[in-house]
Amino acid sequence: MPSIPADTLTSRCEYYRRTCELDAHVQPELQAIIVIANSSLGSITMPAELAARVRLHLQRQGERLGPVISHPRSSRWTFLVRPDIPDDAATFARLFRMQIAVSRTGTQIALPSPVRRHSGFRCWSQAPTGAYRPSGVVVLAAVDACAVPSRRARPVHSA
Numbered sequence: 001m002p003s004i005p006a007d008t009l010t011s012r013c014e015y016y017r018r019t020c021e022l023d024a025h026v027q028p029e030l031q032a033i034i035v036i037a038n039s040s041l042g043s044i045t046m047p048a049e050l051a052a053r054v055r056l057h058l059q060r061q062g063e064r065l066g067p068v069i070s071h072p073r074s075s076r077w078t079f080l081v082r083p084d085i086p087d088d089a090a091t092f093a094r095l096f097r098m099q100i101a102v103s104r105t106g107t108q109i110a111l112p113s114p115v116r117r118h119s120g121f122r123c124w125s126q127a128p129t130g131a132y133r134p135s136g137v138v139v140l141a142a143v144d145a146c147a148v149p150s151r152r153a154r155p156v157h158s159a
Helices: 009-018 048-060 089-097 136-146
Strands: 025-027 032-036 042-047 068-071 076-081 108-111 123-126
Touching: 009 025, 009 032, 042 048, 042 136, 048 068, 048 076, 048 123, 048 136, 076 136
Parallel strands: none
Antiparallel strands: 025 032, 032 108, 042 076, 068 076, 068 123
């Protein structure tokens, strides 16, 4: 989503709320826009190299892509998803070892903002155009398909 001259924290936040149906809020002290993970929104954050393979795999499988945030400074991407991933300690431990984090209810998710000083921190790799978010289980299945072979001994999700 390119920045336009009239784009402000407030206008961007309103876009996220109205068009993308994200319950976004401005945190004035940080000049940031955040949304809280809840029963209808979650996130999966992973290394950018793996995330690029996951995105390509999803596209090749004909899966509809949802919003993806790029974090250039940390070389990570965050997929915004429907939070349908089973709460399984072994799965989360395995994901942790792969440097993949799944947000839990209540987790703050920072969204890209038009503030110049944030431009190197977060930007859209796949900008939201509406309320659609893919299943977290589907994204984790793509992680399975794209993971380095030595790390594929056990699937990272339950179907």
